[in-house]
Amino acid sequence: xxxxxxxxxxxxxxxxxxxxxxxxxxxxxxxxxxxxxxxxxxxxxxxxxxxxxxxxxxxxxxxxxxxxxxxxxxxxxxxxxxxxxxxxxxxxxxxxxxxxxxxxxxxxxxxxxxxxxxxxxxxxxxxxxxxxxxxxxxxxxxxxxxxxxxxxxxxxxxxxxxxxxxxxxxxxxxxxxxxxxxxxxxxxxxxxxxxxxxxxxxxxxxxxxxxxxxxxxxxxxxxxxxxxxxxxxxxxxxxxxxxxxxxxxxxxxxxxxxxxxxxxxxxxxxxxxx
Numbered sequence: 001x002x003x004x005x006x007x008x009x010x011x012x013x014x015x016x017x018x019x020x021x022x023x024x025x026x027x028x029x030x031x032x033x034x035x036x037x038x039x040x041x042x043x044x045x046x047x048x049x050x051x052x053x054x055x056x057x058x059x060x061x062x063x064x065x066x067x068x069x070x071x072x073x074x075x076x077x078x079x080x081x082x083x084x085x086x087x088x089x090x091x092x093x094x095x096x097x098x099x100x101x102x103x104x105x106x107x108x109x110x111x112x113x114x115x116x117x118x119x120x121x122x123x124x125x126x127x128x129x130x131x132x133x134x135x136x137x138x139x140x141x142x143x144x145x146x147x148x149x150x151x152x153x154x155x156x157x158x159x160x161x162x163x164x165x166x167x168x169x170x171x172x173x174x175x176x177x178x179x180x181x182x183x184x185x186x187x188x189x190x191x192x193x194x195x196x197x198x199x200x201x202x203x204x205x206x207x208x209x210x211x212x213x214x215x216x217x218x219x220x221x222x223x224x225x226x227x228x229x230x231x232x233x234x235x236x237x238x239x240x241x242x243x244x245x246x247x248x249x250x251x252x253x254x255x256x257x258x259x260x261x262x263x264x265x266x267x268x269x270x271x272x273x274x
């Protein structure tokens with residue numbers, strides 16, 4: 001039998017190959033972190049389905065369908081820079097500021113989530129008494145970074161006092177929405193997209209249409225206080241629930257952010273790590 005021969009591989013070549021793979025894996029992870037929590041995730045899934053269908057059509061010799069999918073794929077590649085423009089801009093911005101490899105925002109724990117929700121509810125109750133109009137957008141899984149970029153960056157700790165100051169009439173930041181990500185107020189005076197649907201029943205003003213509009217395009221939860229009536233409303237999933245009491249608002253927020261479920265998971269993880 002002839003002995004198998006292997007090319008001479010030096011330790012330096014092994015280390016270089018390992019480093020090469022590690023760097024590529026890290027870059028892929030950073031790109032995925034850049035897209036995570038944004039509307040681009042759905043677009044990426046659509047592209048994956050399109051490419052898979054294209055490959056399957058070629059494998060099954062479906063010539064007409066394969067030709068059509070090839071044309072669509074070509075147009076898709078041309079449109080990628082336009083479709084992913086917000087994410088590309090965000091990545092270039094991080095690169096220019098030296099933050100490309102920064103740690104992504106981690107999820108806050110159940111106790112901190114409770115505190116943030118309590119502060120939002122306390123601010124909404126106070127603004128309701130004073131008939132102070134407000135729009136408070138709270139991110140969940142789908143990011144609304146493009147909305148935050150339309151306003152003034154704050155990056156401040158969430159507190160009822162700060163929210164009250166932001167929405168005080170005739171102040172520079174009162175006209176627009178506040179965006180909350182985790183336990184930080186990311187930006188104020190943000191512009192929201194308006195819903196094109198006509199709500200049944202009572203007339204819906206611009207503030208409420210904006211709340212419904214952003215909840216249609218993302219899974220964000222929006223607290224609205226009417227300037228005319230002082231009524232507190234909640235928009236989620238394209239639906240608007242109006243005239244909520246403080247207890248009802250807190251209960252719905254706890255449910256939407258799954259505070260109890262997150263707490264159970266949090267303690268299970270902590271117990272497993274002991």
